[in-house]
Amino acid sequence: MRMYDIIEKKRDGQELTEQEIEFFIDKYTSGEIPDYQVSALMMAIYFQDMTEKERATLTTAIVQSGDQIDLSQIEGIKVDKHSTGGVGDTTTLILAPLVASVGVPVAKMSGRGLGHTGGTIDKLESVPGFHVEISSDEFIDLVNKNKVAVIGQSGNLTPADKKLYSLRDVTATVNSIPLIASSIMSKKIAAGADAIVLDVKTGAGAFMKDLNEAKELANAMVSIGSLVGRKTMAVISDMSQPLGNAIGNALEVKEAIDTLQGNGPKDLTELCLTLGSQMVVLANKANDLEAARVKLEESLQNGKAFEQFKIFLRSQGGDDKVADDPSLLPKASIQKELPAKTSGTVSSIIADQIGTAAMMLGAGRATKESQIDLSVGVVLHKKVGDVVEQGESLLTIHANQEDLEAVSEKLYDSIEIVDGNVEAPVLINDIIT
Ligand code: URA
Ligand code: CA
Secondary structure, eight states, rough: HHHHHHHHHHHTTTTOOOOHHHHHHHHTTTTSSOOHHHHHHHHHHHHHOOOOHHHHHHHHHHTTTSSSOOOTTSSSSSSEEEEEEOOOHHHHHHHEEEEHHTEEEEEEEEOOBBBOOOHHHHHHSSSSTTOOOHHHHHHHHHHHHHSSEEEEEEEOOOOHHHHHHHHHTTTTTTTOOOHHHHHHHHHHHHHOOEEEEEEEEEEETTSSSSSHHHHHHHHHHHHHHHHTEEEEEEEEOOOOOSSEEEEEEHHHHHOOOOOOTSOOOOOHHHHHHHHHHHHHHTTTTSSSSSHHHHHHHHHHSSHHHHHHHHHHHTTTTTTTHHOGGGSSSOOSSSSEEEESSSEEEEEEHHHHHHHHHHHTSSSSSSTTOOOOTTTTTTEEOOTOOOOOOOEEEEEEEEEEEEEOOHHHHHHHHEEEEESOOOOOOEEEEEEOO
């Protein structure tokens, strides 16, 4: 087999065979096929697309390029959730204990964040004592005993994806549905998920800014999942403005605690119930989405989800008193309100710009090596559609720096206030099963 022929075939719009796809992934991972040939193939795929079968084959080949996590010692159907990324996305911190509280095993492998705010592990580490440095045996025992545990990333998962993604990044081929879909799905499958719930974000703060593209990506991933035997569902949710009110690590932990006690922001609570219902159905813990939702709502109301969160923190060394008293979380030295310059209705809060402001405060990493400040960030008091009076606080800045001029400027630039009525954006645009 020759890479040249594979490139030519795809260039001319033909379907690649399983052998051809496995050949190029295999030989590219081992370094036997050079970047320039794979670049040409990526560009051919960008223009010619891939069939559903090719996409599934590509995903499996990427999974097989490295290690796979074996979760077979954990009882039940392991459901993983993946978000295509947003600003102030606190859902994992809430969903993990919430669905665990109704019997869904959550065996979560997580990473540290790059960009706006930290990742799930960074956020959890704002709870004093909490750590993810546990052995894989301990991880499996904890999930069997408590239904939920989080472990740091380890092993050589999907090395082909790492190479492909870096190459696509510099060859203008990131934005291709078959390539994105196989990249995301391969990572979830290699991490051991039996079933997958996808939260595909759309809007100004999302990777897929356009709703139709978001739907196309969601459909592509659901199709790959079903072809490779991992049941997959997707929700298309709004990321034109930040989700919930808090953006910042410890601030988001507090928001998660509020939500688990039934006092969370409406949008964040709704999205967690929507995604959670899918996880419960895929884990066979309810017959349909409505029955699943009733279970989750009960668990929020009767305190079971909140209790599960405390068990989870304790079992990984965390101080569970934080759950009853969030003032024990890291706290910034300065709290400053941002007053509205005019009266009117909030018409937009550009999510990625708010994310940039949070980074300027130190909440996120610019590079993998940066240190982050867990205490800083922003808490919104107004969302799109809310009426505001001149001088009323739009948000609170939590900072450890005196000079907040540039950050305030950035925040003012990202919030628009207009005269007249504005509808709040639709939160759940579509559900794909
Ligand atoms: N996120 C991924 O993990 N892969 C892509 O290709 C794009 C976004
Ligand atoms: Ca949030």
